[in-house]
Amino acid sequence: xxxxxxxxxxxxxxxxxxxPLNAFAADKTFTCKPVVAxxxxxxxxxxxxxxxxxxxxxxxxxxxxxxxxxxGDVYLKNNPSRKFEALVPYEEVADIKEIxxxxxxxxxxxxxxxxxxFRTFYLRYFxxxxxxxxxxxxxxxxxxxxxxxxxxEDHPSYFSLSNxxxxxxxxxxxxxxxxxxxxx
Numbered sequence: 001x002x003x004x005x006x007x008x009x010x011x012x013x014x015x016x017x018x019x020p021l022n023a024f025a026a027d028k029t030f031t032c033k034p035v036v037a038x039x040x041x042x043x044x045x046x047x048x049x050x051x052x053x054x055x056x057x058x059x060x061x062x063x064x065x066x067x068x069x070x071x072g073d074v075y076l077k078n079n080p081s082r083k084f085e086a087l088v089p090y091e092e093v094a095d096i097k098e099i100x101x102x103x104x105x106x107x108x109x110x111x112x113x114x115x116x117x118f119r120t121f122y123l124r125y126f127x128x129x130x131x132x133x134x135x136x137x138x139x140x141x142x143x144x145x146x147x148x149x150x151x152x153e154d155h156p157s158y159f160s161l162s163n164x165x166x167x168x169x170x171x172x173x174x175x176x177x178x179x180x181x182x183x184x
Contacts, residue, residue: 030067032145032162034059039158062160069142074121076136087121087136106135106148118146125149142166 037058038048049056068075068084075084093099099122117140125132132155135148143166148159 028069028142028166030069030142030145030164030166031064032067032164033064034062034160034162036161037062037158038160039156058158059160065162067138067142067145067164074119074138076123076134078125085123085125087123090120090122093122102133102135102150130155 035051036048037056038046039058041047047058049058051059063079065079066077066084068077074087074089076087077084090099090103094103103120118137119140121136121138123134123136125134130151130153132149132151135150137146138144143164145162145164146159147162148157150157
């Protein structure tokens, strides 16, 4: 009886000690560097710049950002001064008419950018008193990300394509969750 007790006790404590050590083992971060950026012009055409162009004023101001993949959830850290913010999968907001119209109108954009097997997310983004909606498409291997930003105020929309490189982390990463930033 005593042997059975000690066996259960050791098993139980091993589980309590080892489970937290593996809690963040599946976290995967990706650092994404913009390589193409653009915005619509007033005449209906697009201004587009590539990382290989001589002058890249738009790419110079778009920050390098990070993605965090934790299980089935994806988070975005737009710049070093922000925390990771939860991205909302398109499937969760597909019943909102405006989101559905944006999504359907931009599906071919992801195909043009060669994002194969991509997933689409949305983020209600607040910065210095302004608000915008970010549509983020990530390919299956998490190596390419397309971000379309639609400001809610009188500013032009813009888009970027980024190449992402991954690295594993076992540290506890802080995530910002704010119910006021819900997309709906």
